[in-house]
Amino acid sequence: MFGAVRRLATAAASAQVSRLQDVVIVGGGPAGLSLLAALKSSHKTRHLKCTLVEGGSLDNIRTFGEDPPENYTNRVVSLTPQSVEFMQERIGSWQYINQDRIKFYSSIVAYDSQEKDARIQFDASMTDGNGVLAVMCENINIQSLLLSRIDEIGDSTILDNTKVLDIVHPNKPEINHDLTAEPQTTSPGLDWPIVQLSNGESIQTRLLVGADGYNSPVRKFSGIESRGWQYGRFGVVATIKLQYEDYRSIGWQRFLTTGPLAILPLTEDNATIVWSSTPELSDILLKVTPEIFVHLVNAAMTLDEVDLNYIYGVLKKDPTDTSVLEEIEWRMSKIKLSELEEKYPLPVSEVIDKSRARFPLKMSHADTYVAPRVALIGDAAHTIHPLAGQGLNMGQSDVAGLVEALEKGVERGMDIGSTLVLESYVSNTWPANSMLLGVCDKLHKIFSTDFYPLVLLRGIGMKSLNMLDVVKDLMVKSMAR
Structure with a gap:
């Protein structure tokens, strides 16, 4: 037209x-x-x-x-120090920010669901951003x-x-x-x-x-x-509450074969999630009760994918089946408390009413x-x-x-x-x-497969990269720009 x-x-x-x-x-x-x-x-x-x-x-x-x-x-974004500086110095608008509703965080921990020890941590001390990796802020x-x-x-x-x-x-x-x-x-x-x-x-x-x-x-x-493609995935967002405020100021992301799940800190005990998932799973996440949803988020950040797939199968038949709560609790009990506290985010205790929503994932470029x-x-x-x-x-x-x-x-x-x-x-x-x-786009494709040779290679890559501070420094500085 x-x-x-x-x-x-x-x-x-x-x-x-x-x-x-x-x-x-x-x-x-x-x-x-x-x-x-x-x-x-x-x-x-x-x-x-x-x-x-x-x-x-x-x-x-x-x-x-x-x-x-x-x-x-439920529309929360991550601002880099460069974006904040642009608003401060070039626009002069940062003085109007609602300071009570922004959260500075200093680290990101990313880990693979297919390889237990494959994880990498990015820290703001590697940048010149005054100890800040990013700022969580509502749209x-x-x-x-x-x-x-x-x-x-x-x-x-x-x-x-x-x-x-x-x-x-x-x-x-x-x-x-x-x-x-x-x-x-x-x-x-x-x-x-x-x-x-x-x-x-x-x-x-x-x-x-x-x-x-x-x-x-x-x-x-x-x-x-404009060229690109649909991923055949949906992003599910929600506003959540943690058991208590996480003073570690860490953003967590776990790569699942259905798509990455991120828990990002807000002020006090608040947090936001972005869960990239298949159309079928995203439909389940919107239909389950708030109690089941909370346990699903905790499970998805910790349990093996075999356990998760079993739970998804039960909920596919009936999204209100509360028997999955016992299944999740039993499987979570097998993980040492010290490991949960050290390697994983704080447990989610509540999802804010009417905050769950989904949107299609795509890549395009003019x-x-x-x-x-x-x-x-x-x-x-x-x-x-x-x-x-x-x-x-x-x-x-x-x-x-x-x-x-x-x-x-x-x-x-x-x-x-x-x-x-x-x-x-x-x-x-x-x-x-x-x-x-x-x-x-390449990261999405690499981490959304359970093809074992590729899983093995990416696990080795993440563990090796986590030990190379020079390379991590370059990656962090790139992310913070």
């Missing part, structure tokens, strides 16, 4: 009076809000006329800072701090509860125009794309930015291809992030397996790269929508993103 509209502009679009803007950002997630805040925080780009369009409501985000919910939401907390920063600066427009109905090109794409002129009224002769909105408004923009997710209408309009007068950031440009927790951080890197390119364009008096300005954004971000996407 958008490709056809791109080639053949409608008469209605050219006749409609449009408001001119320098930048229109579609999408009010962390990437879109970060870009708006960064543009308005930079003395080089703050003069640009900017509008952000979001299809949903931002009301709950606006009220989060003053009246957060009692329990953590809504990030959006809230960015909105607060945008409100503080002013001089920009946010249209929420407003959907993009269409994106079209004007009828006359090629005329000369004054790049230094203040955008005030429409000019159908410009080659700027026209964004038609559900509120009846039409905006013609020098640069259109897609921060609108995997099914990005902006990407479809631009004609940029062939490029730019087209004439179009740029893509965040999930519109790439989606990644959550096993490394890098999705949001990649989006922040996109924002930093795009803002840098636009600043250079403004300094040189160039048209910020031209590919001459935008190409440096692609060259500085696409290769690193592609490498990270490839690494996560």
Whole structure:
């Protein structure tokens, strides 16, 4: 649809009076809000006329800072020190973070379900991140701090509860125009794309930015291809409570053949889980009672996969069969208490009501992030397996790269929508993103098999790697960027 509209502009679009803007950002997630805040925080780009369009409501985000919910939401992300620094130094938004709902952690322990002694620990002391490997933070907390920063600066427009109905090109794409002129009224002769909105408004923009997710209408309009695949797996998320607060500040991840299960610390006795699983298992995890779910998480972090598969089989027939509780307790009793305390996370005691949800896992990457007068950031440009927790951080890197390119364009008096300005954004971000996407994809495939020769090799690899501090240093520094 958008490709056809791109080639053949409608008469209605050219006749409609449009408001001119320098930048229109579609999408009010962390990437879109970060870009708006960064543009308005930079003395080089703050003069640009900017509008952000979001299809949903931002009301709950606006009220989060003053009246957060009692329990953590189930959309929690891991921020690297570099992302935090970007919010502190370049955007100036970190001062608005709800400090009571973030958790700094200093270590990650990853281990293999097929090889008992195959585990590796990454420690923040290997980095220059002031003893911090990452920061656990709710998505809504990030959006809230960015909105607060945008409100503080002013001089920009946010249209929420407003959907993009269409994106079209004007009828006359090629005329000369004054790049230094203040955008005030429409000019159908410009080659700027026209964004038609559900509120009846039409905006013609020098640069259109897609921060609108995997099914990005902006990407479809631009004609940029995105390639990748579905993993045939689902990520199950939930907010949980531990038996007590874990002062070790460790993030735990166990590689199961169905997919990795991660337990990541939050403040006090709170934690969040991301459990990558098969469609069949994810369905079970959503259907079982809260009590069974809690025991399943504890079992999945400790028991052999033979035991787990037996338990899954029982629950497949009846997700409410409480006999599995005795089965899990009996099998767990065979593990020494000292081993449980030393090698595994604290037991889960509760799952927060209505916090369980699932989403399909996929990998995708756009062939490029730019087209004439179009740029893509965040999930519109790439989606990644959550096993490394890098999705949001990649989006922040996109924002930093795009803002840098636009600043250079403004300094040189160039048209910020031209590919001459935008190409440096692609060259500085696409290769690193592609490498990270490839690494996560290969890790998923390597650890989601029970083929014994490969299990043996990966076990040897993990044990050997754990003894090579120099290599671990490089990996940790890469993860923390």
